[in-house]
Amino acid sequence: MIEFIAFTKKEYMESLRTYRLVTLAAVLLVFGILSPLTAALLPEILGAIDLGDGVVLTLPEPSAIDSWTQFFSNIGQMGMLAVIISFSGSMANEFSRGTLVNLLTKGMKRHVVILSKFFSASVLWTIGYALCLAVCYVYTAYYWPSDVITNAPFAFFSLWLFGEFLIAILIFSGTLFGSFYGALLSCFGAIVVMALLNISPAIQKFNPISLSGDTLALLSGHKEIADFFPAVIICVSAIVILIIASILVFNKKKV
Amino acid sequence: MANSLNTLVSFLPLIIPLAIIQFGLMIAALVHILKHDTYKTGNRLLWIIICICVNTIGPILYFVIGRGDE
Numbered sequence: 001m002i003e004f005i006a007f008t009k010k011e012y013m014e015s016l017r018t019y020r021l022v023t024l025a026a027v028l029l030v031f032g033i034l035s036p037l038t039a040a041l042l043p044e045i046l047g048a049i050d051l052g053d054g055v056v057l058t059l060p061e062p063s064a065i066d067s068w069t070q071f072f073s074n075i076g077q078m079g080m081l082a083v084i085i086s087f088s089g090s091m092a093n094e095f096s097r098g099t100l101v102n103l104l105t106k107g108m109k110r111h112v113v114i115l116s117k118f119f120s121a122s123v124l125w126t127i128g129y130a131l132c133l134a135v136c137y138v139y140t141a142y143y144w145p146s147d148v149i150t151n152a153p154f155a156f157f158s159l160w161l162f163g164e165f166l167i168a169i170l171i172f173s174g175t176l177f178g179s180f181y182g183a184l185l186s187c188f189g190a191i192v193v194m195a196l197l198n199i200s201p202a203i204q205k206f207n208p209i210s211l212s213g214d215t216l217a218l219l220s221g222h223k224e225i226a227d228f229f230p231a232v233i234i235c236v237s238a239i240v241i242l243i244i245a246s247i248l249v250f251n252k253k254k255v
Numbered sequence: 256m257a258n259s260l261n262t263l264v265s266f267l268p269l270i271i272p273l274a275i276i277q278f279g280l281m282i283a284a285l286v287h288i289l290k291h292d293t294y295k296t297g298n299r300l301l302w303i304i305i306c307i308c309v310n311t312i313g314p315i316l317y318f319v320i321g322r323g324d325e
Contacts, residue, residue, distance in 0.1 A: 019283075019318040026280050030273065030311055037269045044262065085319055139269060 003112045004119075007103070011120035020086050024128050027082040031074040032132030036139040038074075039066035064147030067140040068155075068219055075132065075159060076212040083163055084170065087121050088184040091174030100255045111247045114171060118243055121167045129160050151218050154225050158211040158218075158232065165208055165235050166191075168242040175246045175253065208235040277310050284314035293323035 015021040043059040050056060094100045100113065133156060140147075166187060173186035194209035204210055210231050217223040263270075284306045288299060297305075302321050305313045 019322070022283070023280075023315045023318050026276055027311065027315060030276055033269055033273045033276075037266060037273070040266065040269075041262075044259075082315070085315075142268070 003108050004116050007108070007112060007116040008120050011116060015120070015124060021124065024082060024086045024124060025131060028075070028079055028128040028132040029135060031071070031079055032135035033139065035070035035074050035136050036067040036143060039070045040143060042066070062144075064140050064144040064149055065219060067136065067144065068149060068152070069216055071132075071136045072155070072159060072212075072215045072219075075129075076162075076215075079129075079132070080163065080166060080212070083125060083166055084184065084187050086124075087167055087170045088174065088187070089180045090117055090121060090183075091171060092178060092180040092183060095178040095255065098255070104255055110250050114175065114243065114246045114250055118167065118171055121171070122164055125163050125167060126160065129163065149219055150221055151225060154228070155215040155218050158215055158228060161232065161235055162208060162212040165211075165239055168239040168246075172242040172246045172249070175250045178253070206230045206234050208238060211235060280311060280314040281306055284317045287322065288317065291323060294321050295323050297321055 012021075039062045043062060046057040046059055094113075103113075104110065169187050169190050170183050174183035177183060177186065191209065194207055197203050198207050198209055198213070204214075205227065208231055211228065214223060214228070218225070218228070285303065288302050288306065292299065294302065302317050306317055307313070309316070
């Protein structure tokens, strides 16, 4: 436990000194503020475009659901990209700089490294996500106070879980390949594979990517919370399997 | 004109914090660029241009791939 706490402390110090904490929080905050703003201004912007012959696009008055639509598409794409870029180097930097050698030869358990990395990255992601969620929530409630959104807590949870899943993939591939680009590309590869699998309706229900992609259907009431349970179970077990696999790979790995 | 000004004023609570974050990031990145002279990729002029011209993403790109190790 002492090892775990010490290594986690070192992880936070690293996040602070490499500006990872600040940049991740800033990106997520920007998207938290930008989502209600885009939702509110989109009709104005489209209304200003003249398609010729006086044809002008008119959209209905923006509402809270538009704000959350923007939020989920922004965080689901750009926010996840920020997470992937921030945490790709997490394992790779340790290998390339040889900073783990001292710790491991002094008798630190190898599984502590993986668990601590996953834990500290998860906490950073959770804090960043909570921050942008709170900001978006406050602004949406301020500009559209009367609108009620159904199933919102579960939708927030499912997007958060997808972020955790990406972190688990990054730690596993970072351990396996030991390089920044290895982790980055395998994470993109995993997303592409999941997106391709999502074409088949039979798999859709079990696909973890639906946790990020189908949240809009949940908010608009086209889907029930129960529809997401298979994907949630698959996602949680995939996270556990990836972490165990990372520990097994790391045990055999030459540092 | 008056109408669009009103729209702008009603969204000031959104625009002001957004501007603070974006300028804050830009200034933090510029200070870091000017204080350090080794970069993992690119050079000083390139990063200054990127940080000023590409908002939000530019400074973050610098911190992730441009910043050299001390």
